[in-house]
Amino acid sequence: MEIKTDALVLRSTDVGENDRMITLLTADLGKIGAKMKGVRKAGAKLGFAAQPFCFAEYVLAEKSGRYTVVSASLHDGFFPLREDLAAFYAAAAISECCDLLAFEGMDSRALLVYAADALEKLCGNDPAAVLVLFLIRALAFAGYPVRAEETCPYCKKKLFGRMRFELSCGAFSCGGCGKGVPASEITYSAVRSALKGELFPERDGNLRALRLLSAYFSEKTGAEPRSFTDLFDMI
Numbered sequence: 001m002e003i004k005t006d007a008l009v010l011r012s013t014d015v016g017e018n019d020r021m022i023t024l025l026t027a028d029l030g031k032i033g034a035k036m037k038g039v040r041k042a043g044a045k046l047g048f049a050a051q052p053f054c055f056a057e058y059v060l061a062e063k064s065g066r067y068t069v070v071s072a073s074l075h076d077g078f079f080p081l082r083e084d085l086a087a088f089y090a091a092a093a094i095s096e097c098c099d100l101l102a103f104e105g106m107d108s109r110a111l112l113v114y115a116a117d118a119l120e121k122l123c124g125n126d127p128a129a130v131l132v133l134f135l136i137r138a139l140a141f142a143g144y145p146v147r148a149e150e151t152c153p154y155c156k157k158k159l160f161g162r163m164r165f166e167l168s169c170g171a172f173s174c175g176g177c178g179k180g181v182p183a184s185e186i187t188y189s190a191v192r193s194a195l196k197g198e199l200f201p202e203r204d205g206n207l208r209a210l211r212l213l214s215a216y217f218s219e220k221t222g223a224e225p226r227s228f229t230d231l232f233d234m235i
């Protein structure tokens, strides 16, 4: 049986003499592994489709639950990512988060759209701002929404100045309420921007928001994405 689906390459590993195993985030099948035969031979026609961050329409042959790539037609390879180290590390973080959040058989179309949009935005924007926007969307997709209301959820006072962020429920509160970790107003502003689908213009706010969201991601998923550690060393 052949299946046609949009997909993004999250990981790619050499196997055997000339083959590769790729991990795909697909629109229709969730996260799957697929074999690409002969793709490491010089001049292999589908070489592009075995590269990390390749976003393409894949045609897959399925046999007993195993997939082999038959053909692929490229949507975007996000090639500028390879010329900017910070953007490349941010792209690796996006891939790793998708890898941790997706599983086979789930409806992952929305996550795929968020990831492809983020990879495109990484070509030319602040990587931290793009990652904050992606994480807000990906966490909501996974059932862990972030809340940054205008007022404190406990005392209903307008939020400003020193605040708290509760890692258990993903919400900002005022500095006097709740048991969250301390959070600054600029962190809150960066998160509010991302919740509106916008890239926040101030780098300091984006970096702070990114640290907070990576802590929230770990709290909720129990995973500590390695690529975040690399990224924080880089940006």
Ligand SMILES: [Zn+2]
Pocket: 152, 153, 154, 155, 156, 157, 173, 174, 175, 176, 177
């Ligand atoms: Zn309060």
